[in-house]
Amino acid sequence: MAFEPVLETIDLHKHFGKIHAVNGVTLSINSGEIYGLIGPNGSGKTTLIRLCLGLLRPTAGTVRIFGKAIPNKMILSDVGYMPQAGALYEELTVRENVAFFAEMCGSHEPAWIDEAIALVGLQDRARSLVRTLSGGMRQRTSLACSLAHRPRLLLLDEPTVGVDPQLRATFWSYFRRLAVSGVTLIVSSHVMDEAERCDRLGLMRQGRLLAEGTPGELRKQKNANTLEEAFLRFIEDDSERGTR
Amino acid sequence: MSLRRVRKLAWRVMRQVLRDRRTVALIIFAPILVLTLGAILFRAEPAPVSVGVVNEDEGAYSPLGGSINLGQRMLDELTAGDAFRLVILSRSEVDDRLRSGDVKAVIVFPEDFTASFLKSHQVVLDLRLEGSEPTRSKAIIAYVSQAAMKTMARMVGTYLGLSGSSPQGGGEGEVVLPVSAQVTYLYGGEQFDTFDYIAPVYIALLGMFFVFLLACIAFLRERSQGTIERLAATPASRFEIVLGYMFGLGLFGLIQVTIILFFTVWVIGIHYKGSLALMLLVVAIMAVVGINLGILASAFARTEFQVIQFIPLVLLPQALLGGTFWSISDMPTYLQPIAYAMPIYYANVALRDVMLKGWGLGEIWPNLAVLAGIGLVLVILSSLMMRREVA
Numbered sequence: 154m155a156f157e158p159v160l161e162t163i164d165l166h167k168h169f170g171k172i173h174a175v176n177g178v179t180l181s182i183n184s185g186e187i188y189g190l191i192g193p194n195g196s197g198k199t200t201l202i203r204l205c206l207g208l209l210r211p212t213a214g215t216v217r218i219f220g221k222a223i224p225n226k227m228i229l230s231d232v233g234y235m236p237q238a239g240a241l242y243e244e245l246t247v248r249e250n251v252a253f254f255a256e257m258c259g260s261h262e263p264a265w266i267d268e269a270i271a272l273v274g275l276q277d278r279a280r281s282l283v284r285t286l287s288g289g290m291r292q293r294t295s296l297a298c299s300l301a302h303r304p305r306l307l308l309l310d311e312p313t314v315g316v317d318p319q320l321r322a323t324f325w326s327y328f329r330r331l332a333v334s335g336v337t338l339i340v341s342s343h344v345m346d347e348a349e350r351c352d353r354l355g356l357m358r359q360g361r362l363l364a365e366g367t368p369g370e371l372r373k374q375k376n377a378n379t380l381e382e383a384f385l386r387f388i389e390d391d392s393e394r395g396t397r
Numbered sequence: 398m399s400l401r402r403v404r405k406l407a408w409r410v411m412r413q414v415l416r417d418r419r420t421v422a423l424i425i426f427a428p429i430l431v432l433t434l435g436a437i438l439f440r441a442e443p444a445p446v447s448v449g450v451v452n453e454d455e456g457a458y459s460p461l462g463g464s465i466n467l468g469q470r471m472l473d474e475l476t477a478g479d480a481f482r483l484v485i486l487s488r489s490e491v492d493d494r495l496r497s498g499d500v501k502a503v504i505v506f507p508e509d510f511t512a513s514f515l516k517s518h519q520v521v522l523d524l525r526l527e528g529s530e531p532t533r534s535k536a537i538i539a540y541v542s543q544a545a546m547k548t549m550a551r552m553v554g555t556y557l558g559l560s561g562s563s564p565q566g567g568g569e570g571e572v573v574l575p576v577s578a579q580v581t582y583l584y585g586g587e588q589f590d591t592f593d594y595i596a597p598v599y600i601a602l603l604g605m606f607f608v609f610l611l612a613c614i615a616f617l618r619e620r621s622q623g624t625i626e627r628l629a630a631t632p633a634s635r636f637e638i639v640l641g642y643m644f645g646l647g648l649f650g651l652i653q654v655t656i657i658l659f660f661t662v663w664v665i666g667i668h669y670k671g672s673l674a675l676m677l678l679v680v681a682i683m684a685v686v687g688i689n690l691g692i693l694a695s696a697f698a699r700t701e702f703q704v705i706q707f708i709p710l711v712l713l714p715q716a717l718l719g720g721t722f723w724s725i726s727d728m729p730t731y732l733q734p735i736a737y738a739m740p741i742y743y744a745n746v747a748l749r750d751v752m753l754k755g756w757g758l759g760e761i762w763p764n765l766a767v768l769a770g771i772g773l774v775l776v777i778l779s780s781l782m783m784r785r786e787v788a
Binding site for chain 2: 208241259
């Protein structure tokens with residue numbers, strides 16, 4: 154029996170005026186994997202994530218989550234989203250923020266809220282107002298907000314931006330724990346050492362998916378020792394093709 | 398101090414403002430709009446007030462001047478001025494026409510009007526006022542009394558062979574005739590002053606103003622801090638979000654309008670006739686309209702600075718066109734449809750009906766329904782406007 158992909162996009166396009174922000178992306182992401190969307194700034198990662206969530210309407214192409222065409226509001230109760238910018242209510246406490254978004258996703262389990270806060274290690278600050286928190290704590294709160302309704306699919310847009318290396322390591326251990334428990338994660342990043350931690354990677358450039366595969370496969374394809382090297386070669390080859 | 402730095406700073410500030418095209422447009426068009434409206438309204442010739450006349454005067458015979466009819470003479474005097482549009486009525490129509498607002502006052506000349514004048518040398522005018530606009534009521538009393546004085550003066554001048562007709566000239570030996578008015582009010586009364594008439598508007602405008610700003614800025618912040626995007630990625634629908642805002646801010650709107658209302662009634666001591674609960678209902682609906690107007694307006698603002706600029710654009714036309722200081726019937730016809738689109742107009746009329754006329758829900762419901770309808774349309778429009786940013 155073939156497994157149905159958790160998320161798939163078919164020939165997805167998005168234009169903003171003359172800018173072709175997402176250009177024919179076809180993806181298929183399986184249950185329990187950590188899929189890294191890697192690419193430089195402005196390569197279309199955020200637009201792709203927003204298209205997947207139905208926050209933007211594609212110019213062409215389709216998105217399916219758990220086999221259902223997007224936009225589909227109801228499916229979103231099974232999806233967690235952590236936007237790039239904080240996106241928290243400054244005047245509410247950590248717990249109030251987490252509880253609010255959980256409730257919006259239809260979850261009414263106080264235990265799950267506490268669990269999400271504990272997972273990001275903020276039990277001691279649960280009653281603190283978000284505006285009193287440091288940048289790293291805000292990121293952790295933001296992650297907890299996307300987790301507390303126990304989604305089966307998590308889309309995290311550059312979750313470790315502005316996060317110190319120690320906390321970044323902690324985040325990735327959360328992600329792995331979640332994946333082991335069956336949650337599918339899509340994580341965008343432009344940091345290469347994070348790419349190594351993903352099960353599969355999609356390299357994006359100028360709205361296109363340049364290459365896809367496991368970190369090992371990608372290194373092998375370009376005969377590179379590191380992922381960074383491999384990515385640079387993919388980009389170089391792509392530029393050459395573009396100029397030819 | 399470095400002038401170079403100052404120049405650079407000024408250049409940067411100008412650049413920033415110029416990049417914000419909406420602000421530039423508002424800087425240019427907001428004052429033009431407000432000035433134009435003001436000029437149109439201040440210059441508009443008020444439509445003549447309709448005043449009813451019941452003339453049953455049968456006249457009388459005077460040994461000095463033969464047969465005279467004082468009622469007819471006063472009618473001629475009133476017709477000569479252009480402040481009123483006179484409507485001849487029969488006595489049985491008086492109450493209905495006053496109640497419908499068709500005529501703002503009715504002067505009744507009874508059968509023995511001339512006869513009793515000849516007997517007592519006193520004119521007692523039977524003046525019945527609609528009374529819901531104290532300023533207009535006072536103007537009518539003054540104008541009618543003046544017309545009566547002029548009539549008397551002319552008549553006495555004619556009969557006594559005196560030239561000149563001004564009884565107001567003062568000085569000894571001039572003829573001054575006693576004219577008094579027996580005034581009855583359908584609504585309001587002598588104790589009602591201009592503020593009693595303005596107060597309903599004041600309450601409605603204040604009730605709307607603060608919640609409008611509150612909603613506008615709160616919603617704007619939701620966008621600027623990115624939470625609206627996170628919210629859009631949940632099953633919550635746009636309609637649910639707008640309703641959530643409406644109820645959340647509605648509580649504060651309600652607290653505020655309660656304070657405004659009780660302060661106006663008990664501390665400032667305005668006169669009112671109808672039910673306080675009904676007044677609260679009207680202002681509460683107005684506050685809800687203000688919230689939804691704020692949410693809708695926030696869709697057009699990028700910064701809090703732009704929200705402040707909405708005050709002349711959204712709120713001043715409400716104050717100017719909503720029947721606050723000028724009756725809609727006094728406005729140029731091309732402005733009237735815009736005036737009828739102002740939610741505050743319906744709150745004004747409903748509040749005045751309750752406060753000055755003492756009307757109940759049974760009478761004011763059409764205006765309340767329109768107001769609630771506008772609120773509903775705004776909820777739908779706000780939800781639709783959100784589509785532009787979140788699919």
